[in-house]
């Protein structure tokens with residue numbers, strides 16, 4: 001699948017600060033990718049590079065095959081919609097006026113503005129001054145302006161920061177809808193738990209470096225080469241049970257009538273068969289799947305111990 005946007009061996013410095021170091025990453029058409037990492041990880045810098053606002057010292061950036069900071073950058077930028085991290089609008093203008101202003105700036109007609117405001121759920125407030133909007137409503141207006149001109153690639157920088165839980169869900173529902181309509185979405189966020197089941201791929205940044213990228217399953221396979229099993233026991237001699245398991249299995253946690261086992265991925269079925277063969281002593285077995293927060297923690301730990 002050819003990429004709609006990519007960073008190829010990109011390094012970007014601000015003076016002495018190495019903001020992004022040798023990052024190679026691609027965004028594929030129709031997919032939503034989460035760019036995750038803590039403060040200062042380099043997420044906004046990667047977005048600014050795609051927007052052509054800054055140039056890399058090394059490597060190449062391409063949007064629809066074009067250098068967004070080059071002579072034909074305007075053509076590349078026409079394919080982009082952008083929601084900045086701290087969206088700030090002139091409070092004296094109404095939602096309608098701001099949408100017309102941004103449509104003019106982007107060289108698009110204002111015809112679909114009302115539809116876009118309805119899509120993000122603020123059509124009723126379109127005639128009101130933005131100073132009367134809540135933070136969530138301003139964020140929705142920010143998303144509506146990003147959608148002007150039906151961009152094929154949407155860049156959302158921390159779209160849920162400062163929003164209440166219901167508004168956060170709305171933002172992700174909008175992202176789902178956009179992805180469903182064939183757009184490509186990049187969403188940068190610190191909110192690992194809320195993003196993990198809402199995107200196709202995840203790119204993990206840490207101190208300017210890309211630690212991992214892929215589907216959640218790819219990340220799990222690369223980071224956790226074992227399976228967790230949560231085993232509930234009944235009237236059981238735990239020592240005897242552990243001794244009867246295939247080799248290579250570690251006991252991660254042990255409490256009364258509960259074991260959490262770390263099983264090498266290739267021994268999973270052998271372990272399950274051995275446990276199933278223990279009759280009534282084993283009451284229940286659950287597979288424990290690490291979430292994005294856990295994977296991120298492990299990736300950062302691995303990076304720290306390699307340094």
Ligand SMILES: Nc1ncnc2c1ncn2[C@@H]1O[C@H](COP(=O)(O)OP(=O)(O)OP(=O)(O)O)[C@@H](O)[C@H]1O
Nearest residue numbers: 014017018019037038039040041042043044045046
């Ligand atoms: N204009 C700038 N001048 C100097 N340093 C900068 C500039 N912009 C970013 N940096 C530094 O580059 C590094 C990466 O910053 P960046 O904003 O890309 O990170 P981020 O992952 O988006 O962080 P956050 O989640 O806090 O927004 C940080 O150390 C930051 O302080």
